[in-house]
Amino acid sequence: MSKLITKLSAGAFALMLALPAQAQDQLAVDSVVATVNGTEITLGHMLMVRASLPEQYQSLPDDVLWDGILDQIVQQTVLSQQSEGEESRRIALAMENERRALTAAEVIEDIVGETVTDETVEAFYEENFVQSEPTEEFNASHILVETQEDAVAIVDELDNGADFAEVAREKSTGPSGPNGGQLGWFGPGMMVPEFQAAVETLEVGEISAPVQTQFGWHVIILNEKRNQEAPALETVRGEIENQLSQLAVSERISTLTESATITRTVKEDIDTSVLSNIDLLEE
The missing domain is CATH 3.10.50.40 (Chitinase A; domain 3)
Structure with a gap:
C-alpha cells in the first residue's frame, strides 16, 4: 500500500511541475488553499510536503513548487475519497507508526537543541582536543x-x-x-x-x-x-556536535526507559516467524 501511494504521489508531482505558477497572497498555516468535495487543503499541508521533498526538488522556485505540490495533494485527496468505509488496518497502523516516529523525532530535536550549543561544543573541544595528550x-x-x-x-x-x-x-x-x-x-x-x-x-x-x-x-x-597537535575547532565541530547529540539522546532515552513501565512478551514463548506473515494485515 505505502509503495503504491509513494509511486502515485511521485508520478503526479513530477507531471505537474511544468504547469504555470499562480500568484498567491501571504497566507497563514491554517489558510485553506483548496477544497476537494468539501475536504479542505491548507497551506500547512503544503508546507509539510515541501519540507519532505527529495533533495533534487528542494532548489526549485516556490512558484513552480506551488502548483506541483497542490496538484499532488488534490490528486491524493480525490483518490483517498474513493475508499469506502473505514480506513484499512494497514493505513491505521502505518499512521500510528508515522505519528510515533515524527513525535519522537521532534523530541530528539529538542534534546539536541538544548544540549549542542556553542558553549558545550567549545568545552568538549577544550577537554578532548586541547588539553588531551598530543x-x-x-x-x-x-x-x-x-x-x-x-x-x-x-x-x-x-x-x-x-x-x-x-x-x-x-x-x-x-x-x-x-x-x-x-x-x-x-x-x-x-x-x-x-x-x-x-x-x-x-x-x-x-x-x-x-x-x-x-x-x-x-x-x-x-x-x-x-x-x-590539536586540530582547529571548526575542522572538528561537526564531529563534536554528532558526538554530543548521540550522547545526549542516548542518555535521555536510558533515563526515560528506566522510569517507564514497560512490559514485553517473552520472545521464547512466540513463534517469531510470524513477523514475516505480512498477510495478517489483511485479516
Missing part, C-alpha cells in the same frame, strides 16, 4: 620478505651501507616496495600490533631487527616522528 605519529618504511633468514640477510646488507629504499625496491614483496618501502604517516593502532610495537621502540633513522607479522618478516626504518 598523539604521536610515525613515518616509517619497511622491507617485507617471506622468511626470517631473508630478513636477517637484509639487515646485514643495510648495516653494511646499502640504501634502504633501493633494497626495498629490489627485494620487498609488499605493495610499498616500488615506492622504496615508504608507508607514510600513521598513528597508534593503525598497524598490526607486532609492527606498531616495533616502530614505537625505534629512534629516528634506526633500523629494526626482523619483525614477524601475519604478512611475513619485516625490516623497518623509522624516518620521522611527530606529535599531532
Whole structure:
C-alpha cells in the first residue's frame, strides 16, 4: 500500500511541475488553499510536503513548487475519497507508526537543541582536543620478505651501507616496495600490533631487527616522528556536535526507559516467524 501511494504521489508531482505558477497572497498555516468535495487543503499541508521533498526538488522556485505540490495533494485527496468505509488496518497502523516516529523525532530535536550549543561544543573541544595528550605519529618504511633468514640477510646488507629504499625496491614483496618501502604517516593502532610495537621502540633513522607479522618478516626504518597537535575547532565541530547529540539522546532515552513501565512478551514463548506473515494485515 505505502509503495503504491509513494509511486502515485511521485508520478503526479513530477507531471505537474511544468504547469504555470499562480500568484498567491501571504497566507497563514491554517489558510485553506483548496477544497476537494468539501475536504479542505491548507497551506500547512503544503508546507509539510515541501519540507519532505527529495533533495533534487528542494532548489526549485516556490512558484513552480506551488502548483506541483497542490496538484499532488488534490490528486491524493480525490483518490483517498474513493475508499469506502473505514480506513484499512494497514493505513491505521502505518499512521500510528508515522505519528510515533515524527513525535519522537521532534523530541530528539529538542534534546539536541538544548544540549549542542556553542558553549558545550567549545568545552568538549577544550577537554578532548586541547588539553588531551598530543598523539604521536610515525613515518616509517619497511622491507617485507617471506622468511626470517631473508630478513636477517637484509639487515646485514643495510648495516653494511646499502640504501634502504633501493633494497626495498629490489627485494620487498609488499605493495610499498616500488615506492622504496615508504608507508607514510600513521598513528597508534593503525598497524598490526607486532609492527606498531616495533616502530614505537625505534629512534629516528634506526633500523629494526626482523619483525614477524601475519604478512611475513619485516625490516623497518623509522624516518620521522611527530606529535599531532590539536586540530582547529571548526575542522572538528561537526564531529563534536554528532558526538554530543548521540550522547545526549542516548542518555535521555536510558533515563526515560528506566522510569517507564514497560512490559514485553517473552520472545521464547512466540513463534517469531510470524513477523514475516505480512498477510495478517489483511485479516
